[in-house]
Amino acid sequence: MMSIIHTRLMHWKKHWISHLFWFLLPILATVCMIQITNVVQEDSKIPIGMVVKEDSELANSLLETMKSSPLLRVYELSESEARSQIESHELDSAFIIEDGYEAKILHGSRNRLITSYQSNLSFAYTPIREMLISYVQQDTGKVKAAHTITDLQERLQPEAMVSFDEIIAKTNEIQAQENLLATTFSSYNDEGVGMKNDISILNTWGLWAIFSILSTLLLTDWLIKERRPGLMPRFAFMRFTYKNYAIQNLGFYVIAFLLFDGLSIVVFKQLLSESIDFNLIGAIISFRILISTSAFLLALLFKNSYFYYSVSFILVLFLIILSGAILPIDGLTKRFPWLLDANPIQPFLDQTFWNPWLLVPLALVSIWIAKGEKLNA
Known part of the structure; x- marks a missing residue:
C-alpha cells in the first residue's frame, strides 16, 4: 500500500x-x-419605517417583532423623517404606533392604533400592513383571553386568583415554546430541520x-x-x-x-x-x-x-x-x-x-x- x-x-x-x-x-x-x-437576500429586504410615539412594553414588543422579520429592513424614525423618506421613495412604507397604544390594547380597543404612510410606489404596502395587523390582533387576542380567564376565576375560584400579568406572561411562554408563527422556507424539505424564524433559499x-x-x-x-x-x-x-x-x-x-x-x-x-x-x-x-x-x-x-x-x-x-x-x-x-x-x-x-x-x-x-x-x- x-x-x-x-x-x-x-x-x-x-x-x-x-x-x-x-x-x-x-x-x-x-x-x-x-x-x-x-447578500442578495439582505439587499432584497423591503425597507420600511417605524415610528413609536410611546415607550411601552407592547409598543416596543411590536417594534422588535417587525425588526425580527427576515423579509423587512426596519428603520426606527421620527414621523417627519418617515414622511420625508416616503416622499423620496427611500422607504416602501411607514407605520406609526400611536400614543396610547398599550392602553387601548389593554382595554380591548382596536381603533386608531396604527397610522400608515405609503406612496404610489409602495408595492409591498398591503402584505406588510396585513402582517402588522396580525401582530396587533395577536396582542389583542392575548389580552381578551386574559380578561376572560380573570372573569372566570372571579366567579369560579376567587380564592386561587392568578394575576393578569401572570396570564399574559404564561401565554407568551407557551407561544415561544410552541413557535406557532415561525416558518422556514427552503429549497429542500428536510423534516429533521427545526423550525426557524429565517429564510433559507x-x-x-x-x-x-x-x-x-x-x-x-x-x-x-x-x-x-x-x-x-x-x-x-x-x-x-x-x-x-x-x-x-x-x-x-x-x-x-x-x-x-x-x-x-x-x-x-x-x-x-x-x-x-x-x-x-x-x-x-x-x-x-x-x-x-x-x-x-x-x-x-x-x-x-x-x-x-x-x-x-x-x-x-x-x-x-x-x-x-x-x-x-x-x-x-x-x-x-x-x-x-x-x-x-x-x-x-x-x-x-x-x-x-x-x-x-x-x-x-x-x-x-x-x-x-x-x-x-x-x-x-
Whole structure:
C-alpha cells in the first residue's frame, strides 16, 4: 500500500494545483454560493419605517417583532423623517404606533392604533400592513383571553386568583415554546430541520453534495488515463495486478476525500453556522463511499477522457434538476412518492447513515474484482 501511496503522490506532485482545486471545490463553491445568496437576500429586504410615539412594553414588543422579520429592513424614525423618506421613495412604507397604544390594547380597543404612510410606489404596502395587523390582533387576542380567564376565576375560584400579568406572561411562554408563527422556507424539505424564524433559499449540504459528485467524477479520470494501451503491459512486471492497483488507489482516494470532507464540516460550522452531529458524519462517510465507488465504475466504462467528462457534467446536471439537492421537487415527490426512494442522494439529504443504493456499486466492484469483466465503451 505504501508503494501505491508513494506513486500516487508522485502523480499529484506534477498536477498539485488542479488536484487541490478539485478537492476544495465542494467547500469553496458551497461557501461562495451561500454567501452570495445571503447578500442578495439582505439587499432584497423591503425597507420600511417605524415610528413609536410611546415607550411601552407592547409598543416596543411590536417594534422588535417587525425588526425580527427576515423579509423587512426596519428603520426606527421620527414621523417627519418617515414622511420625508416616503416622499423620496427611500422607504416602501411607514407605520406609526400611536400614543396610547398599550392602553387601548389593554382595554380591548382596536381603533386608531396604527397610522400608515405609503406612496404610489409602495408595492409591498398591503402584505406588510396585513402582517402588522396580525401582530396587533395577536396582542389583542392575548389580552381578551386574559380578561376572560380573570372573569372566570372571579366567579369560579376567587380564592386561587392568578394575576393578569401572570396570564399574559404564561401565554407568551407557551407561544415561544410552541413557535406557532415561525416558518422556514427552503429549497429542500428536510423534516429533521427545526423550525426557524429565517429564510433559507439553498440547502448547504445539498449544494455540497452536488459539487462533491462533480469533483469526485473529474478526479477519477486517473482510471482512464492509466488504462491506456501503452501503459497496461507494465503490470506484467509488477508484484500486483492492475485490479489490485486500481482498488488500492480507489481506497487512497476515498481516504483523501474524507479528509477534505472533514475540513468541509469544520468550515461550514465556522462560516455558515451549520450544526454537526454523528448522524451527519455517518451520512457523509456513507455518501463518500457511494459516489467514489460509483465514479470508479463509471470511469471503467470509458477509454476517452473527454467523453467521460461530458457524461460527468450531464450526470451532474441531471442530479441538480431531479435530486432535490438544489432545486425544489416537492411537487413531484408529492405526486410520485417513489421518487424519494429512487433518489440516491436522498438518504444523505436526510442525514442518515444507511443508504440502500450503496449496495449497488459495492456489489458491482466486487463482481469486477472477482470475475475480471472488462467494462469498456
